[in-house]
Amino acid sequence: MPVTLPPTRRAVLAAATAVLVPRANLLAAPEPDADPHRVAFLSDSHIGETAEAKDKDCVMAERLKAVVAEVAKLAPRPACAVVNGDLAHKTGTAAEYKLFASLVEPVRAAGVPLHLGLGNHDNFTRFAEGLNGFRPKDKPVEGKHVTVVELGRANLFVLDSFDPKNTVGGILGADQLKWLAKELDARKTQPAVVCVHHPLQFDAPKGGKANGIADTADFWPLLKDRAWVKAFVFGHTHTWRLAERDGVHLINLPAIGYPFNKTEVSGWVDAHFTEKGVKLELRALDPKHAKHGDKADLTWRKG
Ligand SMILES: [Zn+2]
Numbered sequence: 625m626p627v628t629l630p631p632t633r634r635a636v637l638a639a640a641t642a643v644l645v646p647r648a649n650l651l652a653a654p655e656p657d658a659d660p661h662r663v664a665f666l667s668d669s670h671i672g673e674t675a676e677a678k679d680k681d682c683v684m685a686e687r688l689k690a691v692v693a694e695v696a697k698l699a700p701r702p703a704c705a706v707v708n709g710d711l712a713h714k715t716g717t718a719a720e721y722k723l724f725a726s727l728v729e730p731v732r733a734a735g736v737p738l739h740l741g742l743g744n745h746d747n748f749t750r751f752a753e754g755l756n757g758f759r760p761k762d763k764p765v766e767g768k769h770v771t772v773v774e775l776g777r778a779n780l781f782v783l784d785s786f787d788p789k790n791t792v793g794g795i796l797g798a799d800q801l802k803w804l805a806k807e808l809d810a811r812k813t814q815p816a817v818v819c820v821h822h823p824l825q826f827d828a829p830k831g832g833k834a835n836g837i838a839d840t841a842d843f844w845p846l847l848k849d850r851a852w853v854k855a856f857v858f859g860h861t862h863t864w865r866l867a868e869r870d871g872v873h874l875i876n877l878p879a880i881g882y883p884f885n886k887t888e889v890s891g892w893v894d895a896h897f898t899e900k901g902v903k904l905e906l907r908a909l910d911p912k913h914a915k916h917g918d919k920a921d922l923t924w925r926k927g
Contacts, residue, residue: 658700658703658735659702659896660703662698662702662703662896662897663703663705663775663897664705664706664892665857665877665893665894666706666707666893667821667858667880668709668710668879668881669684669687669707669710669724670745670880671684671688671711671713671723671881672720672723675723677713679882680883680886682882682890684881684882685723685727687882687909688727688881690909691892691907692727692730695734695736695892696731698736701734701736702736703737704738704775704780705731706738706782706819707739707741708743708821708857708859709741709742709743709785709821709822710746710879711724711751713881716742716747718754721750721754722754725755738758739758739773739782740755740758740771741769741782741783741819741820742768742785742786743785743794743860744786744791744794747786748768748784748786748788751769764803768784768800769784770783770803772807775897777899778816778897779811779817780817780819781804781816781817781818781819783818783820785820785822787838790833790834790838792833793833793834793838794821794822794838794860796820796842801839801842804818812850815854815855815924816852816853816854817853817854817855817902818855818856818857820843820857821860822837822858823860823876824836824856825840848870848872851926854872854901854902855874855875856874856875857877858874858875858876858877859876862878862879862882862884862885862890863876863888864877864906864915866920866922871925872925873922875904877892878891878908880892889906889908889914890909891906891907891909892906893906894906894907901921902922903919903920903921903922904919904920904921905919906919
């Protein structure tokens, strides 16, 4: 005699399965895979020596903590995150870097590689000592922290514009520029995105103190004359703004630590590289800010 279950029992089993199976799967589920085309762009965290340190009424550690928590739980998780300079509040002290390292740990624990650039409020020597774990084994430019990140649809070049002789402006220097040209030329088949803390400054005084990149006149031709260089990403101004120059997209990241002007948005940028460009979404620290969720769909220049 065939065994048949009465409908009531079948219904009970189905209900039990419906509840139990997804639960069991959820528990056994691996972490969601990284999206190889997604990058979290952060800048100007300005972490002080204590978790309570404030500037312009902003507690910087609290703000980085909030951004880090958001980035760490992104699903799918990004291929990497970049903090584009001014990691530290003032001068890149050992205490500032120690606190910075502990604050960004959740991003690394979530399996998101973190790449750091250096700006005018950093210090190369103390960075290299305190955050050595963030440095690739290969250190091709003496006295500068540089990284190339190869993603599926773009390569990121994260540079170092810290200038020990200038507390405001920055400099890339001949050695870093020579290295950059060589690394760009070795990767002509993928769009290149170059990240520097400081903005371009074409009128930087020769031998004087620049506010932006002192050697812009040497740096910019390396980018604009290579058609596969599609975007230049920078911070420093604590302003979210998009522009274009010579067909290259200029992406100015907002600050995390504090805005210079209270009405300016603070936060980070969620980037998704496509076959033809990049889609950006601004994630404001204040979700009520008018610019929270601002989107841009940038198309790469030809070549
Ligand atoms: Zn800054």
